[in-house]
Amino acid sequence: MNESHSDEILSQLTEEDVFQESASQIIEEEEDVFLDDCELEPTGGSFRNLLAGPSANKAGLQHVDKDKINNIIYEASKGTSFFEHQKRHDEAISKRIDGLLEKYKLIKDKDLTHERIMVDTMIQSLEESRDLSQCICHIDMDAFYASVEELERPELKTKPMAVGDLSMLCTSNYEARKYGVRSAMPGFIALKLCPSLELVPLHPQKYKAASDIVRSVFMKYDPHFMPMSLDEAYLNLTEYLKQSELTPYQLVEQIRREIHEASQLTASAGIACNNMLAKICSDINKPNGQYYLPINRSSIMDFMKDLKLRSIPGVGRVTERVLEAVGIRTCADIYTHRALLSKLLTPITFQFLIKSYLGISSSDFNSDSIRKSISVERTFPAISHPVALNKKLEELCQLLEADLEKNQLVGRNIGIKLKLVSFEMRVRSKTVSSYIWKADDMYRIAEGLLKNELPVNIRLMGIRLSTLKPRGSEDEGVLKYFKKVNRNDSPPQESDHVQQETMEVTCPICQSQLQVDNDAFNRHVDECLNRTEVKSILDKNNSQSTTGRKKPYHKRPKRTKKGEPSLLDYYKKT
């Protein structure tokens, strides 16, 4: 059914009818998908779209033959582990859609007057909070890495070129985009699309240097600008505009001109009253262009009305497909089906969509945001031998320690990430009672987590530390941590019952009472951490005999209970 025909029908129906109409369409589509699943190869559009990658429908690709490109990608991928994995992913999304439609069946006949009133109240209150006082600009450098490379090698400008390697591209120039070559695409696929493609390796220092120049321009117009990456930032131009004769549009032209003069690079920009709108706008006239969304309610509502859901930052490929399955394609659809969506979606997702429909979002640059996790991960030729796995883990711990040193951080939650050769992802983590940062300490805990997953054949390993604190802070050092416990304002831990003594301290690992100085205490904790590997073996033997397979939630080994004698007694006796 073509779109205009569909719109025509929709406009003649009541709200409930519209939803039922689109939902029944969906059910038919789902049946089609089911039939597709019975074929030897998936041919559904959703799957090919998934395979094509996350940026398949992005800027610079309007005039390319998408079907032809998707076919080349499909042929190049067929038979690989990645392909099979994507197929499973695609099926999982279909299942999720089925679940949503089941939910829909249960509520479709209910009277939703009450819901509609609630939602309208919510909309009214959001409307009252609408802030039109700010002027935000989102600036995005055009094909940044590629453009920086072209500065040193101008001959590349007229040739299709991409920055990255055979396994992954970071970006491509506009010449290459004509062939469907784009960021987040593996290089070997890109070469199939465009055999004459020139691959340029990454030069991070160059991009950093270029970024510094660009940022020095941002700084002049908003000293509190919020960088999102090397090539992207939000500027709040409100203050600058107050003491300037320029219109917002003119000012941003000036900023882009200055960026170009300083760096020889071009940028695109969006200007609006908040971050979300500015970001959407910066996509409209790229490359080397800008778009201004007048800062008044009706302009904003008009602008959002026909916007495809996928244009909203935060709505990715999966959400787009799931919502499309219930007939939501544009922001206007969100409003039309607001009552049903309020019952179908989680409150957070629902509120996010309503705010999107209204064109409302924050215009804050929360400057005091602190990092919540830090990690390193590496892809490599498959390994499965436990010795090799541990060696890899050890290397990663060293890298992470260096990063922690550089950032002066410590943390309490250690996690490992494994990507099997099948592309299945496993993440395991453990919170310990004391803050750690040394490679050795992280390794001891992570090794225990890794052991539980054996045997595995993996193509990627990662390690992450979270629940972070700055190293110099009051909580650094385990003794200070226990003083904090005694003040009773630390997160609940197994050691909470230790609050009686002030002179004595209880080891967070083995629970034994110690009367020691800081150094002795640290040594003790180190020893205890050493034992965690033994503990993990015991845990494993106690719980189950299934090996290797991912442990679903219901099969997860039981945690050692607080008062359980076995393990602790074991240590005390030995």
Added chain:
DNA sequence: GGGGGAATATTAT
């Protein structure tokens, strides 16, 4: 039933 931690899933650059 609810709080909290861990696992899973999605998104973004």
Added chain:
DNA sequence: TTCCAATAATATTCCCCC
């Protein structure tokens, strides 16, 4: 020949334990 990245944040779901 090679055959799909690295890092971080947030939301949601699952499960254990009070």
